[in-house]
Amino acid sequence: MKFNIALLAGDGIGPEVINEAVKVSDAIAKKFNHEINWTPALTGACAIDAVGVPYPDETHEICMAADAVLFGAIGHPKYDNDPSAPVRPEQGLLLMRKKLGLFANVRPTFTFPSLIDNSPLKRERIEGTDLVFLRELTGGIYFGEKGRKDDGETAFDTCTYTRPEVQRLAKKGFELAMTRTKKLCCVDKANVMETSRLWRETVQAMEKDYPEVTVSYEFVDAVAMRLVQWPNSYDVLITENLFGDILTDEASVISGSMGLMPSASVGEHTSLYEPIHGSYPQATGLNIANPLATVLSAAMMFEDAFGLKEEAEAIRAVVNKSLEQGIVTEDLAGKDAKAYKTSEVGDWLVANL
Amino acid sequence: MKFNIALLAGDGIGPEVINEAVKVSDAIAKKFNHEINWTPALTGACAIDAVGVPYPDETHEICMAADAVLFGAIGHPKYDNDPSAPVRPEQGLLLMRKKLGLFANVRPTFTFPSLIDNSPLKRERIEGTDLVFLRELTGGIYFGEKGRKDDGETAFDTCTYTRPEVQRLAKKGFELAMTRTKKLCCVDKANVMETSRLWRETVQAMEKDYPEVTVSYEFVDAVAMRLVQWPNSYDVLITENLFGDILTDEASVISGSMGLMPSASVGEHTSLYEPIHGSYPQATGLNIANPLATVLSAAMMFEDAFGLKEEAEAIRAVVNKSLEQGIVTEDLAGKDAKAYKTSEVGDWLVANL
Ligand SMILES: CC(C)[C@H](C(=O)O)[C@@H](O)C(=O)O
Ligand SMILES: CC(C)[C@H](C(=O)O)[C@@H](O)C(=O)O
Numbered sequence: 005m006k007f008n009i010a011l012l013a014g015d016g017i018g019p020e021v022i023n024e025a026v027k028v029s030d031a032i033a034k035k036f037n038h039e040i041n042w043t044p045a046l047t048g049a050c051a052i053d054a055v056g057v058p059y060p061d062e063t064h065e066i067c068m069a070a071d072a073v074l075f076g077a078i079g080h081p082k083y084d085n086d087p088s089a090p091v092r093p094e095q096g097l098l099l100m101r102k103k104l105g106l107f108a109n110v111r112p113t114f115t116f117p118s119l120i121d122n123s124p125l126k127r128e129r130i131e132g133t134d135l136v137f138l139r140e141l142t143g144g145i146y147f148g149e150k151g152r153k154d155d156g157e158t159a160f161d162t163c164t165y166t167r168p169e170v171q172r173l174a175k176k177g178f179e180l181a182m183t184r185t186k187k188l189c190c191v192d193k194a195n196v197m198e199t200s201r202l203w204r205e206t207v208q209a210m211e212k213d214y215p216e217v218t219v220s221y222e223f224v225d226a227v228a229m230r231l232v233q234w235p236n237s238y239d240v241l242i243t244e245n246l247f248g249d250i251l252t253d254e255a256s257v258i259s260g261s262m263g264l265m266p267s268a269s270v271g272e273h274t275s276l277y278e279p280i281h282g283s284y285p286q287a288t289g290l291n292i293a294n295p296l297a298t299v300l301s302a303a304m305m306f307e308d309a310f311g312l313k314e315e316a317e318a319i320r321a322v323v324n325k326s327l328e329q330g331i332v333t334e335d336l337a338g339k340d341a342k343a344y345k346t347s348e349v350g351d352w353l354v355a356n357l
Numbered sequence: 358m359k360f361n362i363a364l365l366a367g368d369g370i371g372p373e374v375i376n377e378a379v380k381v382s383d384a385i386a387k388k389f390n391h392e393i394n395w396t397p398a399l400t401g402a403c404a405i406d407a408v409g410v411p412y413p414d415e416t417h418e419i420c421m422a423a424d425a426v427l428f429g430a431i432g433h434p435k436y437d438n439d440p441s442a443p444v445r446p447e448q449g450l451l452l453m454r455k456k457l458g459l460f461a462n463v464r465p466t467f468t469f470p471s472l473i474d475n476s477p478l479k480r481e482r483i484e485g486t487d488l489v490f491l492r493e494l495t496g497g498i499y500f501g502e503k504g505r506k507d508d509g510e511t512a513f514d515t516c517t518y519t520r521p522e523v524q525r526l527a528k529k530g531f532e533l534a535m536t537r538t539k540k541l542c543c544v545d546k547a548n549v550m551e552t553s554r555l556w557r558e559t560v561q562a563m564e565k566d567y568p569e570v571t572v573s574y575e576f577v578d579a580v581a582m583r584l585v586q587w588p589n590s591y592d593v594l595i596t597e598n599l600f601g602d603i604l605t606d607e608a609s610v611i612s613g614s615m616g617l618m619p620s621a622s623v624g625e626h627t628s629l630y631e632p633i634h635g636s637y638p639q640a641t642g643l644n645i646a647n648p649l650a651t652v653l654s655a656a657m658m659f660e661d662a663f664g665l666k667e668e669a670e671a672i673r674a675v676v677n678k679s680l681e682q683g684i685v686t687e688d689l690a691g692k693d694a695k696a697y698k699t700s701e702v703g704d705w706l707v708a709n710l
Binding site: 085087088092094098124125126129145146148150151152154157158159160161162163164165166167168193194195196197198199200201202204205221224225226228229231232233246247249250251253254256257258 | 438440441445447451477478479482498499501503504505507510511512513514515516517518519520521546547548549550551552553554555557558574577578579581582584585586599600602603604606607609610611
């Protein structure tokens, strides 16, 4: 098969981790007789520096023309202390999600046996955790009307959802639940918010189409608790944009493997794969960043975007092997163990595929 | 001194835990020569059953006339599966907050040395944690305009804040920080929400009035992570209503002492003290619920509402003693240890004051 992949390395350590994912992807392609055509494009702070906007039209066209997008990370400390600066890297992220119609953010949280002791949670709390959040990504308070009144003394944000928006996200949730343990949790704040009541009634109405799926409805505050108490009691969770932002990040730290968690954002026109970690500016250029989350995001891309399960499994297998053999960057290396460089980890993966 | 306290026992285990807090408060009053006049009033499901509304006018008048309100818990399972039922216990809670002007919810999270091993977090992560959330409680998306459009197919909620609303909450935050380690964290989502940008600019402008306080600004998703990773890195946190709902609940489970956490809601007209746990319907009437969070809420009332620090310390001391000596309800009793009844714990506290 032949694929066109848009390559958005972004800022900070983005280019370094993307580089290793490209090496591994190319090696897999070679092994399984595929051909990948990578098209790099600018996004984030580097795009602002180069052309003044964080998600240039040219980048958008490259993404639209691609079979999938592989994304690194964006963000630069020079924008950190002023969230109201007129142009910011994150705006590129939001614009990209909206323009590409990436309505479902898929965020798995699972554990690696060899890394469980890195978790802030006790082993018996985290063992066996394997959950997936589906976060709605193009609606809610992120994209509703917002502004000031009364000479700037009053601010407002509007959270809006339509029934079809809820349906398309929930459909993905039901379908995903069917491929797993058939448990779906709808996270909302239906005791307070009207949008949550729309979510809940919409999902309730869909239950009859998936009689095998057991659906529970939980309030966002209760989920924020249970994620820390009994994370392994969850399977698939669906939720709106802002709750998803908070809860997926909370979930990401419980596994002890945050530096390894991949994610996907799927939509109408294409799908995008990225590590959940950020641009880690302090490590930029040092060749020390952990590339595994990006490599595992590429595995998700092979499986979900191209339907190539064997290729994905091959990548996951070699990543597991690297963890077991301690071929890892300094964030995962034991106190007295050798820490490998970003590029050394990538080279090892390619050599051991 | 003489105090009038409105006593809102509420639903489920509310009356049982309130009963013990009253016993302890009366004993303290006697010991220190105060006089307490308790006025019981209905709220929650029991108020709906009795008079059809969850926060009757009569209850409101009793609260307004009181020096403080001691509150149990509300909620009943018969309302659980239908968040759009026309009358619900939680509406009473929201109405009460709004009508009493309880704009600041004070939620401490701290650890008891003897209970640290109950935490889902590893000991080294949780040890030394002593933080306080100030959650804005009468604004934001809870009370903004909400509804449906397009024949019910579109729902919306509005989050609104005015500068004075932010200022009065932030002022409490700065003042509280001054009495502690002088660290204040403002939690927002200023990279997305206009109300957050108002929060941030308002707090930034107040910094000069509290030159000794070190203020940090963090995004809500980052705080959701760090609360699990390094809870002891926080001191005072201020945030808006919905973020506060999620984060204070998340914080409450990390200590391993959720059943012991008190809270206060302070406002223009009066202040209200309540345990953070819920109405725990399954335990209703069994005399097994843990009364310590309510007893510690009464301690907060003595200190904060009446300015009686010594009385508060005496309550806290006897609670500590009961924990050390294992005079605890079944939720805290060790595997082979005796579990005391709710009323037995209260009796012991009174006898050992
Ligand atoms: C950078 C920010 C706008 C973004 C979001 O809130 O969606 C980020 O936190 C994320 O989750 O991808
Ligand atoms: C019951 C509900 C409306 C309430 C809230 O969201 O404020 C509760 O979760 C709380 O935190 O007191």
